[in-house]
Amino acid sequence: QVHFVESGGGSVQPGGSLRLSCTASGFTLRDYAMGWYRQAPGKERELVAAITSVYGITNYKESVKGRCTISRDNAKNTVYLQMNSLKPEDTGVYYCNARTPLGSWGQGTQVTVSS
Numbered sequence: 371q372v373h374f375v376e377s378g379g380g381s382v383q384p385g386g387s388l389r390l391s392c393t394a395s396g397f398t399l400r401d402y403a404m405g406w407y408r409q410a411p412g413k414e415r416e417l418v419a420a421i422t423s424v425y426g427i428t429n430y431k432e433s434v435k436g437r438c439t440i441s442r443d444n445a446k447n448t449v450y451l452q453m454n455s456l457k458p459e460d461t462g463v464y465y466c467n468a469r470t471p472l473g474s475w476g477q478g479t480q481v482t483v484s485s
Contacts, residue, residue, distance in 0.1 A: 371396045371473070372394075372395075372472045372473030372474065374392055374393070374467060374476030375393045375476055375477075376390060376391070376466055376477065377479055378390040379478075379479030379480045379481045379482075380482070381484065382482070382483055383483070383485050384456060384458060384483055384485055385455055386456050387454045387456065388453045388456065388481060389450060389451070389453070390406065390452075390464055390479055391448055391449075391450055392404075392406070392448060392450070392476070393447055394447050394448070394449070394466070395447060397472060399442070399449075400444035401423055402423050402469070403422045403468065403469035403470075404440075404442060404467070405417050405418075405421075405466065405467060406418050406420075406440060406451045406466050407465045407466070407467060408464050408465075409462050410462035411461070416431070418430065418433075418434050418451075419431070419438055419451060420440065421440045421441065421442055437453065437455045438452065440452075449466050451464065451466075453481070456481075456483045457483060458483045458484060459483075460481060460483050461483050462480075463479065464478055464479050
């Protein structure tokens with residue numbers, strides 16, 4: 371059974387940093403492109419960062435480009451999202467899943483950016 375556990379969120383002031391982690395199970399992580407998704411209050415879930423399976427090629431939503439870095443450790447079945455220079459508009463619940471989502475979603479981790 372596919373399962374995701376996200377962690378690392380929190381409340382920070384604008385300009386702060388957070389590192390999100392996602393541990394996956396129930397499938398072979400290295401075989402899948404992975405993504406971090408964000409659901410802001412009152413909005414649909416959207417992809418903010420993705421990383422390919424083999425070469426680790428990354429791409430980002432324009433609004434986070436240059437401030438966020440997605441990475442993966444296949445040996446640990448874990449995907450990370452380093453978030454720097456956080457802005458209030460980064461607020462939301464962050465989820466990870468395959469680039470083409472698999473199974474059910476995890477509970478996500480809340481990121482709140484506010485002064």
